[in-house]
Amino acid sequence: MENRKNIKRPLIGSLFLFLSLNGFAQTDSLISKVKISSNLLISYNSSLIYPGIRLGIEIPVYSVSLTKNTNAGRKKLIIKDHFISVNSRWYHHPGFHDNLYFTAEWTMRRSYKVRIFNDYSFGTGYSRTFLGGTTYHADKNGTVNIIKSAGYNYALIIAGAGFGFDFSKKRGIPLSVFSKFDVLTMFPYNSTIYFRPILELGLIYKPGNFLQILTKRRVKKK
Amino acid sequence: MKHIFQFFILFFLAMTSCQKEKITIAQKVSETFYIENRGASMRILVDGNTSSKVFIVFVHGGPGVGAFVYNSDYLSNNIEDKYAIVYWDERNSGASQGNSNGMFLTLEQMTDDLRKVIQVIKFRYGQNSEVFIMGHSFGGLLTSSFMTTGNNQEMVQGWIFADGSQNYPLNDSLTRQMLLSVGQQQLALNNNRVKWQEIVSYCNAHTGNFSFDESNQMMKYAEDAETYIYEVTKVNSWELFWNNAIKFNWPLTSMLMNYLYSSEASLNNDLAKIEFSSSLYKVTLPVLILFGQYDFVCPKGLGYDLYNRVSSTDKKIIISPISGHNIMFQDEVLFCREVNEFIALHR
Numbered sequence: 001m002e003n004r005k006n007i008k009r010p011l012i013g014s015l016f017l018f019l020s021l022n023g024f025a026q027t028d029s030l031i032s033k034v035k036i037s038s039n040l041l042i043s044y045n046s047s048l049i050y051p052g053i054r055l056g057i058e059i060p061v062y063s064v065s066l067t068k069n070t071n072a073g074r075k076k077l078i079i080k081d082h083f084i085s086v087n088s089r090w091y092h093h094p095g096f097h098d099n100l101y102f103t104a105e106w107t108m109r110r111s112y113k114v115r116i117f118n119d120y121s122f123g124t125g126y127s128r129t130f131l132g133g134t135t136y137h138a139d140k141n142g143t144v145n146i147i148k149s150a151g152y153n154y155a156l157i158i159a160g161a162g163f164g165f166d167f168s169k170k171r172g173i174p175l176s177v178f179s180k181f182d183v184l185t186m187f188p189y190n191s192t193i194y195f196r197p198i199l200e201l202g203l204i205y206k207p208g209n210f211l212q213i214l215t216k217r218r219v220k221k222k
Numbered sequence: 223m224k225h226i227f228q229f230f231i232l233f234f235l236a237m238t239s240c241q242k243e244k245i246t247i248a249q250k251v252s253e254t255f256y257i258e259n260r261g262a263s264m265r266i267l268v269d270g271n272t273s274s275k276v277f278i279v280f281v282h283g284g285p286g287v288g289a290f291v292y293n294s295d296y297l298s299n300n301i302e303d304k305y306a307i308v309y310w311d312e313r314n315s316g317a318s319q320g321n322s323n324g325m326f327l328t329l330e331q332m333t334d335d336l337r338k339v340i341q342v343i344k345f346r347y348g349q350n351s352e353v354f355i356m357g358h359s360f361g362g363l364l365t366s367s368f369m370t371t372g373n374n375q376e377m378v379q380g381w382i383f384a385d386g387s388q389n390y391p392l393n394d395s396l397t398r399q400m401l402l403s404v405g406q407q408q409l410a411l412n413n414n415r416v417k418w419q420e421i422v423s424y425c426n427a428h429t430g431n432f433s434f435d436e437s438n439q440m441m442k443y444a445e446d447a448e449t450y451i452y453e454v455t456k457v458n459s460w461e462l463f464w465n466n467a468i469k470f471n472w473p474l475t476s477m478l479m480n481y482l483y484s485s486e487a488s489l490n491n492d493l494a495k496i497e498f499s500s501s502l503y504k505v506t507l508p509v510l511i512l513f514g515q516y517d518f519v520c521p522k523g524l525g526y527d528l529y530n531r532v533s534s535t536d537k538k539i540i541i542s543p544i545s546g547h548n549i550m551f552q553d554e555v556l557f558c559r560e561v562n563e564f565i566a567l568h569r
Contacts, residue, residue, distance in 0.1 A: 095254040096317050096473040133255040134243040138338040144345040190314045191324030192483040
């Protein structure tokens with residue numbers, strides 16, 4: 001009986017110590033709801049030599065401001081923004097097809113104090129291609145007709161990663177430039193899939209009060 | 223909102239403007255159009271002299287290889303200056319597009335596609351246009367199917383058969399025989415001993431009545447075998463790629479995915495048993511047969527089988543001593559000379 005008591009004491013002590021230490025290590029967190037303006041986006045949306053364009057709106061969903069204490073004793077600010085972006089994109093591949101496609105993407109952007117940001121996105125959408133030449137149909141009797149606006153409808157998924165530079169942080173210009181690599185996958189394409197690497201170079205414009213959305217913002221200190 | 227709507231209308235019109243019909247009758251033409259047939263929109267590139275009113279329809283190999291790879295500078299300078307070549311991407315090949323259309327990937331459907339290609343060529347360039355068909359590798363089987371079906375022969379002036387196959391079971395037996403006989407010669411000469419030994423051992427162990435896997439394995443050995451022969455002109459695939467990929471706007475990922483799909487499609491199992499040797503007697507048109515001496519994939523024995531079986535009175539067989547499976551690249555001079563002469567004689 002005495003032995004049992006002896007075991008219990010250090011166990012309870014350890015548990016108390018663990019809980020209190022854990023409590024001290026917890027981040028200070030403040031959650032608020034603020035109105036944040038949506039961003040407008042335009043980019044050159046190419047597959048190396050084949051031109052294209054993307055026009056989009058980034059609607060803010062969630063934002064986290066994280067202040068970290070570095071080992072050197074300095075404070076480091078990281079902002080994690082989450083957006084839903086709605087885009088219309090197009091590219092032109094001569095002799096193959098023109099592709100007009102619409103995507104809804106979930107974008108995660110991580111910005112640093114040094115004005116550099118990186119972002120990752122994943123989305124889904126709809127594609128309509130227009131074949132790169134007059135399209136004919138010949139029937140059993142050999143009568144040939146031209147098919148107007150010939151092309152196909154596809155479902156698509158798109159994923160990408162990129163980086164950029166935010167001019168609004170120090171210079172107060174509400175613009176960012178970015179570069180991004182996306183992979184577009186369309187299906188069903190000839191009973192299989194079609195994928196296409198896409199390189200983007202673009203601008204993000206952050207107007208003061210365009211399509212303001214009440215967004216959950218969390219300020220965290222670590 | 224109104225402006226956005228107007229913008230999309232204008233954008234839509236701009237995109238469909240690429241589909242406006244443009245037919246050029248000139249000495250140096252390069253134009254692309256598509257033919258839609260049963261779930262597939264197949265790309266056609268017409269390159270060369272359309273004012274000649276002579277069109278050579280190139281029926282590529284594979285299935286799934288696509289016609290882009292055949293469009294070499296040498297052909298442009300030595301055939302397309304006189305006649306137009308029609309580079310047709312068969313369904314599920316090259317730049318051909320569609321949705322779920324795998325169920326239509328059959329030899330019968332592709333034969334019908336070829337018929338439609340010729341109908342559209344005549345619709346665009348005039349009913350008085352003269353059409354020659356040229357089949358390479360699997361294209362040999364497809365053109366054999368076309369030539370022996372119904373009244374298709376009436377649509378063309380002549381048939382060029384380049385390193386093709388009209389009989390897959392015979393093809394397997396001839397490939398095995400050739401791998402074995404050339405392999406034993408090469409071993410006696412002590413050339414590429416390890417590789418030839420493997421090939422000869424495989425052929426000795428698999429003597430006939432080949433399964434689909436055995437047939438595929440022999441094709442792999444056949445493709446490699448010609449690269450072990452010093453006399454055979456090597457094809458520089460990279461040079462072909464760098465010279466043409468940008469110039470002809472190759473849709474690389476489409477070509478790759480179509481090739482992967484077609485090469486694994488169930489169609490290949492069906493083709494393994496198909497032969498047209500027994501129906502070649504129906505062919506009465508002029509025929510030009512071109513083979514490489516060292517073509518292990520489609521051995522020249524297939525050429526002799528074709529030559530002996532067609533009823534044509536005007537027929538010619540040429541064997542290139544420096545060529546393997548791709549005579550149009552490996553012996554370009556002979557290939558262009560023979561094709562030009564054949565067309566000049568029969569147009």
